[in-house]
Amino acid sequence: MGLLATNKGKPMEGIMEQVRDGSTIRVYLLPDFQFVQVFVVGIQSPSMGRKAVVETVVETDLTSDDQNGNALAEPWAQLTSAQKLSVSAATVAEVSPDPFGREAKHFTEFRCLNRDVYIVLEGVDKFSNLIGSVYYPEGETAKDLALELVKNIVNAPRRGVQSSNDRFEVFYLDYRNQELVPYSQLRPIDASLSATPGLAQLYSLAFLKVPSLDDKFGTEAAQYWSEQTLGSSLQFKAVIEERDTSEGKIKGQGTDTCLVVTFFTEDPEDSINEAMLKDGLARLEKRMKWESNERKLMLNNFEECQEEAKTGWRGM
Structure with missing residues (x-):
């Protein structure tokens, strides 16, 4: 333009x-x-919204002697009594x-x-x-x-x-988290930015109940997680066990899907999930009645780690 x-x-x-x-x-x-x-x-x-609209359409049938439909009357001639006049009304519903x-x-x-x-x-x-x-x-x-x-x-x-000072719930576009922000700190943004993909993905540890920061051992669990991931040079592999579309909103971490994962270190037999159970910084969730053989073996191992922590009076 x-x-x-x-x-x-x-x-x-x-x-x-x-x-x-x-x-x-x-x-x-x-x-x-x-x-x-x-x-x-x-x-x-x-x-x-939209107001109701009635469109009137006038259709004229002209007598024709030719197979190709050429009318006897002139194209713009005034209508005669021999011609049929049909009127149809097309109505657009009101919104x-x-x-x-x-x-x-x-x-x-x-x-x-x-x-x-x-x-x-x-x-x-x-x-x-x-x-x-x-x-x-x-x-x-x-x-x-x-x-x-x-x-x-x-x-x-x-x-x-x-x-x-009125506060509004704000969803951040980069890390998809959210918080209550005073109106004085809000500014309009270009509408096209709403399609910007997030820079981070929300995860939670599969099969575990990890204490929140306000719960007992919550601070220790968060510190352990930080040391093992952010403070480590190890490479991790996340195996997606399921996808949760509600957990992010519940936890105040945006509206994107939360990936429920098992975090494995470079050793495929060693996972962060298992390590937190051994140290008593998490507890197993209630097991499902039906489990695949592979998952059953892994959860049996998790139960042994949890019992080891309980026996040693470690953590929770």
Whole structure:
């Protein structure tokens, strides 16, 4: 697009001519007198839904003597009584607005419609729609429309953000973990970044119950795990026993699938799972009624390691 190539990253003055929803606007650019539709970068406002539409289609049957269907009448001749007129109505069902869709649209209209705004084009989406930042004046300052929508409508409680110390659950894109963050520390990001793959994968040790940091021996278990992995030059092989789609959310570690694994060292007979049982830093989970022969042998060995720790009064 020539407009984007010429003006990307540059503030462009315009008048907001239409608001389709809270984050989709139509702007009359000055001084070029050009209309453009812009999607506000970094957010997606609740949809305004769709009204029911009835389309009337007029079909005309003309008398024909030719096999190829050439009509006796002229193509644009006025309809006669000999011609049949059929009218069919194609109805598009109504779709209700999303929750807070009307509020988001009203928020943008009240502050920007028919007023001077500044547009900073950032790029296009996969449908070649322009996306960019939108700024509107408020007193002596310029407000970022995306930030104000996030604060008041899109990701806020029903009555909006009450304080800059209000906390929101944030999912990080790199390591896929999450935490509660004060609103004052939030900033909008480019929507395309949401597709960025994580740099780390969440794992948990198979067949074991490992104490949390708040439990007895939890600190010792975490320290042992750190020393054996982060503080070691050994290479490990992770054998995936199952995939858990819920554990990450429960443990506050994002929403990605958690891989339940057995960690083997360079010696295929030696695993971190077994070592933690021997030192009393974990306990075996309840065994399944049906187990494969290979898994049965491994779990029998794990039980022996657990009994060894209990006999030696080690750990848990």
